[in-house]
Amino acid sequence: MASLNRAELVGRLTRDTEVRYTPAGVPVARFTIATNRYSGTGEERRELTDFIPVVAWAKLAETIGEHCGKGRLVLVEGRVQSRAWETEDGQKRSTIEIVAGRVQFLSRQDSRELVAEAAMAAQEAEPDEVPV
Numbered sequence: 001m002a003s004l005n006r007a008e009l010v011g012r013l014t015r016d017t018e019v020r021y022t023p024a025g026v027p028v029a030r031f032t033i034a035t036n037r038y039s040g041t042g043e044e045r046r047e048l049t050d051f052i053p054v055v056a057w058a059k060l061a062e063t064i065g066e067h068c069g070k071g072r073l074v075l076v077e078g079r080v081q082s083r084a085w086e087t088e089d090g091q092k093r094s095t096i097e098i099v100a101g102r103v104q105f106l107s108r109q110d111s112r113e114l115v116a117e118a119a120m121a122a123q124e125a126e127p128d129e130v131p132v
Contacts, residue, residue, distance in 0.1 A: 007080050007098050010074070013033055074103050
């Protein structure tokens with residue numbers, strides 16, 4: 001029997017991406033993207049947001065860590081993975097996440113970052129005192 005495990009999602013990062021390293025030195029980036037969907041019809045139609053965890057490995061993880069910050073619009077292509085573990089205090093946990101095989105940046109920096117950078121640049125360019 002054939003099977004297919006493929007996911008393609010477009011969404012915005014919910015926070016800045018942090019890259020960590022495994023004990024063997026392999027980079028891993030974990031981040032969450034917010035995706036929108038619609039429910040209902042007519043006047044009952046409403047927009048809902050889902051928060052999808054994503055993990056990226058190796059060079060892709062490093063690239064995402066360098067270029068992806070909160071609010072960045074991305075296309076994530078990968079596969080769905082479920083995993084389970086036990087915490088230090090013995091609780092069983094599980095999650096479903098997307099293992100990214102490809103991430104495409106669909107937007108430049110978040111517009112808030114651009115405004116903040118422009119404001120900082122303007123302050124640096126203005127002299128404290130204007131000679132008369």
